[in-house]
Amino acid sequence: MTRRRPDRTVRSAGAIAVTIGCILALTLVPASAHGATVKTFKAVKETKRALIFKPRSSQPEAVTSARVRLRNRRTGTKRVRRVGARRVRHAIDRGRQLRVRRSANAHGKLRVRFKPPAVNVPSGDGDGDGGGGEATPQGSIPTSWARSASFEGDLNAGTDHGWRIDSPISVTSTSEAGASEGSSAAKIVTNGGNSNCSCSRMTFDNLGLTAGREVWIGGSWRVTDPDKLRWSRLMNLGHFEGSGDPDNWYLALMVRDSGMEVVARNYDTDTGASALMRPRPIPQGRWFDVDVRLRLSRTGGEALTQVYLDGELVSSSSAQNMVGPGPLTFYNAGLPYFWNANGSTTVYFDAPRLAH
Ligand SMILES: [Ca+2]
Numbered sequence: 001m002t003r004r005r006p007d008r009t010v011r012s013a014g015a016i017a018v019t020i021g022c023i024l025a026l027t028l029v030p031a032s033a034h035g036a037t038v039k040t041f042k043a044v045k046e047t048k049r050a051l052i053f054k055p056r057s058s059q060p061e062a063v064t065s066a067r068v069r070l071r072n073r074r075t076g077t078k079r080v081r082r083v084g085a086r087r088v089r090h091a092i093d094r095g096r097q098l099r100v101r102r103s104a105n106a107h108g109k110l111r112v113r114f115k116p117p118a119v120n121v122p123s124g125d126g127d128g129d130g131g132g133g134e135a136t137p138q139g140s141i142p143t144s145w146a147r148s149a150s151f152e153g154d155l156n157a158g159t160d161h162g163w164r165i166d167s168p169i170s171v172t173s174t175s176e177a178g179a180s181e182g183s184s185a186a187k188i189v190t191n192g193g194n195s196n197c198s199c200s201r202m203t204f205d206n207l208g209l210t211a212g213r214e215v216w217i218g219g220s221w222r223v224t225d226p227d228k229l230r231w232s233r234l235m236n237l238g239h240f241e242g243s244g245d246p247d248n249w250y251l252a253l254m255v256r257d258s259g260m261e262v263v264a265r266n267y268d269t270d271t272g273a274s275a276l277m278r279p280r281p282i283p284q285g286r287w288f289d290v291d292v293r294l295r296l297s298r299t300g301g302e303a304l305t306q307v308y309l310d311g312e313l314v315s316s317s318s319a320q321n322m323v324g325p326g327p328l329t330f331y332n333a334g335l336p337y338f339w340n341a342n343g344s345t346t347v348y349f350d351a352p353r354l355a356h
Contacts, residue, residue: 036064039143041110044097044150045182053091053098053110054181056289058140058311060092062114070106077106088112095180095220095289095310141291141308142216147204147331147354152182159352160205163334166194171334177348180220180287185350188335190228191343198338204354209237209328211296216355218291218308219253219333221347226282228345229255234290235333235352239326244268249324252336253290255282262292262307262315264323272323276305277315287350298322 045052051068066083083100091098100110149158151173156162163186165171170189179185188200209215219235236252248267253260259279266272289310297303300320307315322328333352 037114039112039114041112041143043107043109046107048104050099050101051108051110053100054096055088055092055098055110055112056141056143056311057092057112057114058308058313059114060089060311063088063092064113064115066110066112068100068102068108068110070102070108072103072106074105079106081108083110092311095287139293139306141218141293141311142353142355145216145353145355147352149202149352150179150182150184151186151350152184155186155202159202161203163202164199166197166199169194169198169200169338171200174348177222178287180222180289180350182350185220185222185348186334188347188349190335190338190340190345190347192340195340198340199336200338201332201334201336202352204331204352205329207237207327207329207331207354207356209296209356211298211322213294213296213356215294215296215328216291216353217294217331218289218351218353219349220287220289220351221349222287223282223284223348224346226255226258226284228342229260229282229338229347230257230342231255231339232335232342233337234260234335235331236336237328238330238332239324239328240267240330241326247324247326249322249326251276251294251321251328253292254337260290262305264321266323274319274321274323276317276319276321277307280309280314287348289351291353294321296322296328298325 041053041055043051044054063085065085066088068081068083070081071078081100088098153173155171155173163171168191172187173184174187175184177185190198217235217237221234233252233254236250238250240248249265251264253262260282261279262277264274264276291308293306295304298320301318303318303321305317305321306313331354334349335347
């Protein structure tokens with residue numbers, strides 16, 4: 001059988017937008033004293049007896065202490081509940097949620113103190129073929145996002161056009177596999193039945209990301225069988241001018257024969273493609289986070305692509321990450337492209353996010 005190269009993409013034909021839900025976002029309030037940093041996180045969920053946080057950082061090992069200053073909105077009573085640094089490190093390291101007990105009506109934010117970051121910068125194992133060494137300091141994953149969604153019972157809130165779902169693929173909101181954020185996630189079920197584009201993706205639109213821009217994109221997935229994702233994509237930024245236009249290009253977290261990689265390429269050809277992270281195994285049967293920091297450039301040595309897996313920097317490249325003249329105008333994620341020959345599989349997706 002001849003392998004197809006099914007990386008064609010048809011941009012989301014937008015259904016009517018559903019918009020602005022309650023975004024359970026995290027916020028960052030930086031503070032410094034003697035080089036230490038304090039990050040503040042809003043609860044991503046509340047239960048009657050607890051506040052649920054999902055702290056993020058690229059340096060979980062730097063956590064020195066954490067606490068929640070609770071204030072009872074009904075009685076005005078205040079109290080401070082300390083949270084063990086080890087618990088916080090563990091939650092960040094594993095991408096898990098952190099549960100802090102509270103009495104009813106008590107609210108507060110999680111404040112996490114970090115010691116000053118180490119000076120040395122991991123060189124990464126995914127240098128592309130761009131010129132020059134990697135000398136740019138490691139950034140930290142944002143805790144406040146310009147765009148995000150969480151699929152808490154509503155698949156469309158926070159997205160620009162809802163989902164493109166090519167029948168008979170289905171996407172539903174479910175809590176059956178847990179979630180990266182909150183308690184629900186998007187469940188994508190494929191059956192390989194659509195020979196055109198087995199696509200299921202949501203969109204952040206009208207981004208206008210040009211050379212020189214600093215951008216973060218991220219998403220969280222739970223994959224039941226990585227072998228069923230060959231020749232597919234998990235997320236991408238894209239520039240699209242019309243079917244077959246040679247200026248169409250995208251920057252994607254994608255899969256070829258195995259593993260996931262980050263590549264900037266033309267829609268229709270690998271000629272001129274720029275490898276930004278070498279293939280690495282796709283975690284199986286658990287939630288994982290991928291966050292990508294970009295400084296966009298068509299010039300090797302001026303561009304920057306850093307990839308964080310579960311909050312840890314795993315790849316850094318200065319290879320060109322723009323392969324066309326046009327700006328990146330949209331973000332797609334979920335399973336933006338699925339190779340139908342993979343057949344039936346289920347992928348859970350949560351917390352698409354973008355900062356710029
Ligand atoms: Ca969610």
